[in-house]
Amino acid sequence: xxxxxxxxxxxxxxxxxxxxxxxxxxxxxxxxxxxxxxxxxxxxxxxxxxxxxxxxxxxxxxxxxxxxxxxxxxxxxxxxxxxxxxxxxxxxxxxxxxxxxxxxxxxxxxxxxxxxxxxxxxxxxxxxxxxxxxxxxxxxxxxxxxxxxxxxxxxxxxxxxxxxxxxxxxxxxxxxxxxxxxxxxxxxxxxxxxxxxxxxxxxxxxxxxxxxxxxxxxxxxxxxxxxxxxxxxxxxxxxxxxxxxxxxxxxxxxxxxxxxxxxxxxxxxxxxxxxxxxxxxxxxxxxxxxxxxxxxxxxxxxxxxxxxxxxxxxxxxxxxxxxxxxxxxxxxxxxxxxxxxxxxxxxxxxxxxxxxxxxxxxxxxxxxxxxxxxxxxxxxxxxxxxxxxxxxxxxxxxxxxxxxxxxxxxxxxxxxxxxxxxxxxxxxxxxxxxxxxxxxxxxxxxxxxxxxxxxxxxxxxxxxxxxxxxxxxxxxxxxxxxxxxxxxxxxxxxxxxxxxxxxxxxxxxxxxxxxxxxxxxxxxxxxxxxxxxxxxxxxxxxxxxxxxxxxxxxxxxxxxxxxxxxxxxxxxxxxxxxxxxxxxxxxxxxxxxxxxxxxxxxxxxxxxxxxxxxxxxxxxxxxxxxxxxxxxxxxxxxxxxxxxxxxxxxxxxxxxxxxxxxxxxxxxxxxxxxxxxxxxxxxxxxxxxxxxxxxxxxxxxxxxxxxxxxxxxxxxxxxxxxxxxxxxxxxxxxxxxxxxxxxxxxxxxxxxxxxxxxxxxxxxxxxxxxxxxxxxxxxxxxxxxxxxxxxxxxxxxxxxxxxxxxxxxxxxxxxxxxxxxxxxxxxxxxxxxxxxxxxxxxxxx
RNA sequence: GCCCGGGUGGCGAAACGGCAGACGCAGGGGACUUAAAAUCCCCCGCUGGCACCAACCCCAGCAUGCGGGUUCGAGUCCCGCCCCGGGCACCA
Numbered sequence: 001x002x003x004x005x006x007x008x009x010x011x012x013x014x015x016x017x018x019x020x021x022x023x024x025x026x027x028x029x030x031x032x033x034x035x036x037x038x039x040x041x042x043x044x045x046x047x048x049x050x051x052x053x054x055x056x057x058x059x060x061x062x063x064x065x066x067x068x069x070x071x072x073x074x075x076x077x078x079x080x081x082x083x084x085x086x087x088x089x090x091x092x093x094x095x096x097x098x099x100x101x102x103x104x105x106x107x108x109x110x111x112x113x114x115x116x117x118x119x120x121x122x123x124x125x126x127x128x129x130x131x132x133x134x135x136x137x138x139x140x141x142x143x144x145x146x147x148x149x150x151x152x153x154x155x156x157x158x159x160x161x162x163x164x165x166x167x168x169x170x171x172x173x174x175x176x177x178x179x180x181x182x183x184x185x186x187x188x189x190x191x192x193x194x195x196x197x198x199x200x201x202x203x204x205x206x207x208x209x210x211x212x213x214x215x216x217x218x219x220x221x222x223x224x225x226x227x228x229x230x231x232x233x234x235x236x237x238x239x240x241x242x243x244x245x246x247x248x249x250x251x252x253x254x255x256x257x258x259x260x261x262x263x264x265x266x267x268x269x270x271x272x273x274x275x276x277x278x279x280x281x282x283x284x285x286x287x288x289x290x291x292x293x294x295x296x297x298x299x300x301x302x303x304x305x306x307x308x309x310x311x312x313x314x315x316x317x318x319x320x321x322x323x324x325x326x327x328x329x330x331x332x333x334x335x336x337x338x339x340x341x342x343x344x345x346x347x348x349x350x351x352x353x354x355x356x357x358x359x360x361x362x363x364x365x366x367x368x369x370x371x372x373x374x375x376x377x378x379x380x381x382x383x384x385x386x387x388x389x390x391x392x393x394x395x396x397x398x399x400x401x402x403x404x405x406x407x408x409x410x411x412x413x414x415x416x417x418x419x420x421x422x423x424x425x426x427x428x429x430x431x432x433x434x435x436x437x438x439x440x441x442x443x444x445x446x447x448x449x450x451x452x453x454x455x456x457x458x459x460x461x462x463x464x465x466x467x468x469x470x471x472x473x474x475x476x477x478x479x480x481x482x483x484x485x486x487x488x489x490x491x492x493x494x495x496x497x498x499x500x501x502x503x504x505x506x507x508x509x510x511x512x513x514x515x516x517x518x519x520x521x522x523x524x525x526x527x528x529x530x531x532x533x534x535x536x537x538x539x540x541x542x543x544x545x546x547x548x549x550x551x552x553x554x555x556x557x558x559x560x561x562x563x564x565x566x567x568x569x570x571x572x573x574x575x576x577x578x579x580x581x582x583x584x585x586x587x588x589x590x591x592x593x594x595x596x597x598x599x600x601x602x603x604x605x606x607x608x609x610x611x612x613x614x615x616x617x618x619x620x621x622x623x624x625x626x627x628x629x630x631x632x633x634x635x636x637x638x639x640x641x642x643x644x645x646x647x648x649x650x651x652x653x654x655x656x657x658x659x660x661x662x663x664x665x666x667x668x669x670x671x672x673x674x675x676x677x678x679x680x681x682x683x684x685x686x687x688x689x690x691x692x693x694x695x696x697x698x699x700x701x702x703x704x705x706x707x708x709x710x711x712x713x714x715x716x717x718x719x720x721x722x723x724x725x726x727x728x729x730x731x732x733x734x735x736x737x738x739x740x741x742x743x744x745x746x747x748x749x750x751x752x753x754x755x756x757x758x759x760x761x762x763x764x765x766x767x768x769x770x771x772x773x774x775x776x777x778x779x780x781x782x783x784x785x786x787x788x789x790x791x792x793x794x795x796x797x798x799x800x801x802x803x804x805x806x807x808x809x810x811x812x813x814x815x816x817x818x819x820x821x822x823x824x825x826x827x828x829x830x831x832x833x834x835x836x837x838x839x840x841x842x843x844x845x
Numbered sequence: 846g847c848c849c850g851g852g853u854g855g856c857g858a859a860a861c862g863g864c865a866g867a868c869g870c871a872g873g874g875g876a877c878u879u880a881a882a883a884u885c886c887c888c889c890g891c892u893g894g895c896a897c898c899a900a901c902c903c904c905a906g907c908a909u910g911c912g913g914g915u916u917c918g919a920g921u922c923c924c925g926c927c928c929c930g931g932g933c934a935c936c937a
Contacts, residue, residue: 005883216849220932223848228936248937303935333936340937347935416936536931643869645858649851650930657857660869670884715859718868728885787864792918794864818904832917838863842917
């Protein structure tokens with residue numbers, strides 16, 4: 001009988017087609033309206049397609065975008081593809097096809113999946129980082145970096161990944177393996193393009209202050225930048241005339257230094273090593289050089305090192321200190337040499353104990369024996385000549401000053417951040433736009449030549465000589481120096497995947513501009529991004545690189561804000577239950593049944609255990625958005641993803657959960673439509689809105705609005721559920737009341753809301769309909785329940801108007817039978833009254 | 846080891862320092878139906894008291910990882926632990 005039931009598979013494609021056709025979400029510069037730029041971290045289209053994690057963030061931004069439009073904002077809400085990258089190239093090699101062809105397929109599939117979810121993107125601004133129209137400008141920005149001296153070539157120790165045949169950035173390597181694939185990474189000296197991100201370290205650090213970002217992400221960036229203040233101190237090598245600088249954050253403990261350590265790779269090692277120690281020292285250095293970072297990290301527990309036989313002179317005390325080499329000192333940080341103060345540094349302490357070196361106390365540790373454990377804390381200095389009695393901070397200042405006066409050292413600031421290794425030996429990336437002359441000079445490619453497009457190749461592997469794949473394109477490589485006409489060669493390295501995403505948010509401002517990356521007008525109007533939503537996995541990589549480029553562009557006068565992303569929000573990952581039998585074998589959730597004795601497999605009857613896991617193919621627990629849309633529709637998927645819990649929380653997907661929101665959507669549909677006839681709900685009419693319902697409407701509008709502003713979508717939805725439950729109870733349903741609900745619901749479930757809205761006779765869509773207004777006064781409950789406590793324990797309740805005066809409430813509270821029982825025969829010492837909330841009688845003991 | 850998050854019903858979760866568990870899932874009972882599905886209504890933290898028994902009502906006690914503290918009052922604030930998740934990890 002109910003043959004006109006809510007059918008998302010019919011409703012949703014219809015509205016999506018209409019939005020696309022009418023370009024409902026097209027954004028144009030309009031100085032008369034306030035702008036709002038809400039951005040998703042654009043996806044890297046892969047062969048696996050969308051998973052339910054993608055729409056989580058996209059739904060959140062879509063809700064904000066649609067809400068802001070209804071509030072009269074001119075909203076920029078774009079989507080694009082981060083399409084250059086290793087996985088596509090690897091798929092190309094595997095399948096023997098061109099990466100571009102594969103990329104197009106992946107993009108088409110992603111676009112299709114995303115469009116099925118009804119997001120209000122302005123598709124006229126779609127970008128693809130692998131398209132020449134786009135990467136032309138990525139190359140153009142690289143030339144700006146080159147101009148400013150921020151891009152340079154250097155022979156550097158790099159992270160070389162043999163499995164991939166390319167180098168990787170520091171940020172892409174952890175524990176000696178590539179973070180994406182787990183392939184091991186080796187140290188290798190190679191000539192590479194570098195970006196001088198360290199020149200911006202201080203600004204990248206201090207400008208975090210003004211950003212509305214999660215504190216944890218800011219903290220991770222601060223840590224990655226790793227600013228530390230200290231001093232460089234010059235140590236002479238006894239009797240050889242050589243000297244070396246050490247970096248220390250504790251110049252105040254200079255009198256406590258009992259030995260020095262050089263990194264095994266330190267250039268001085270070879271010169272100062274004593275003849276009778278040479279063999280041992282060189283063997284250790286060779287051994288250290290051979291070991292990968294991975295091994296070094298794994299063996300970090302035990303300290304190793306050897307004595308060089310040489311001595312340094314402590315510039316403060318004149319004391320002779322033995323010089324050791326040890327791999328706990330890294331060539332890549334500071335000066336590659338340290339003064340060791342085992343009394344007040346844990347690592348030095350450990351080393352000193354292992355090697356039987358002297359430990360000296362120079363800071364009063366309040367009874368702690370530094371022979372037992374290092375004391376890195378604060379305290380009055382001792383055995384330290386002119387520093388005696390000073391605390392750490394004062395002693396640091398005094399020592400630094402003392403060193404500077406004598407030319408023995410100086411105060412310096414160091415960063416952990418290293419320059420960004422920017423070249424990759426890959427095909428599927430932006431060619432670095434430079435040319436090489438036969439004499440070895442390197443020049444920028446002429447701007448007129450941009451884009452330097454990728455040559456057609458059919459083999460994307462490195463050459464037999466180990467050159468990058470672009471070296472296979474002999475013809476393509478050959479070019480001329482524009483100044484002299486002399487022959488020159490193109491650079492064969494390409495940019496890393498991060499390049500395109502460093503500025504895509506700017507391109508979105510003016511995506512079809514053929515003469516410039518963006519116009520000043522568009523940038524000035526749309527920037528900065530007001531809300532940026534994505535996963536926390538980009539905390540230091542993308543977000544640090546993009547901030548760096550943005551600051552460079554700012555210095556070039558090309559953007560008007562110092563930071564690109566004003567507010568950042570990280571959505572939590574969506575996990576899923578997985579099911580395992582004895583022996584660890586995974587079972588499909590559809591094969592699982594709950595019985596009295598526990599979970600079992602329907603097909604084999606094997607007992608199963610369950611746990612919450614990351615979604616992965618091998619665990620059989622991946623939820624595909626296409627399947628969900630097919631069964632429940634996009635609106636239900638959107639709503640469920642938001643209803644699961646706080647956006648920032650990690651939360652498990654449950655199949656049962658989506659049923660609930662689906663029922664809610666059906667209920668809303670039935671408020672508008674009579675399922676038996678397909679006509680309007682007969683209860684619906686231009687009825688007056690009863691007082692109590694009016695209050696609920698105001699309360700709901702207030703709650704939903706505040707929750708959207710605060711990104712608390714789960715509680716916004718529960719309020720709409722409360723409202724719809726109440727509307728359903730109305731025998732005479734006022735059309736005005738339903739329309740409030742539909743407008744509140746529109747950002748969350750746009751297809752259903754539009755459908756009902758149009759069934760109510762509206763010809764204008766909801767996308768630009770005004771957001772419901774509310775009045776805090778009318779949102780208040782007409783009566784509230786006062787809680788009556790005696791000695792802090794609940795003894796009764798009282799329904800009175802919220803603003804009831806103290807005396808009246810207290811008097812009525814005392815009349816309550818149960819309250820009276822507890823007050824009987826006792827003396828009240830104190831009466832607590834919280835207006836609109838509670839009274840509490842405190843009895844005399 | 847260090848730095849962030851987080852521990853609340855059977856489950857996902859709510860809760861300006863003020864009725865712990867809104868909203869939803871699962872479960873139980875009922876209505877409608879020839880029946881089922883769908884829909885609608887009611888119940889749903891634990892323990893105990895009260896009535897012949899049971900249920901309801903009413904009442905009390907215990908409950909927000911553990912132990913202390915502040916407060917008239919603590920899931921919420923403070924101190925010390927335990928467990929889970931994420932990040933960093935010889936950075937001088």
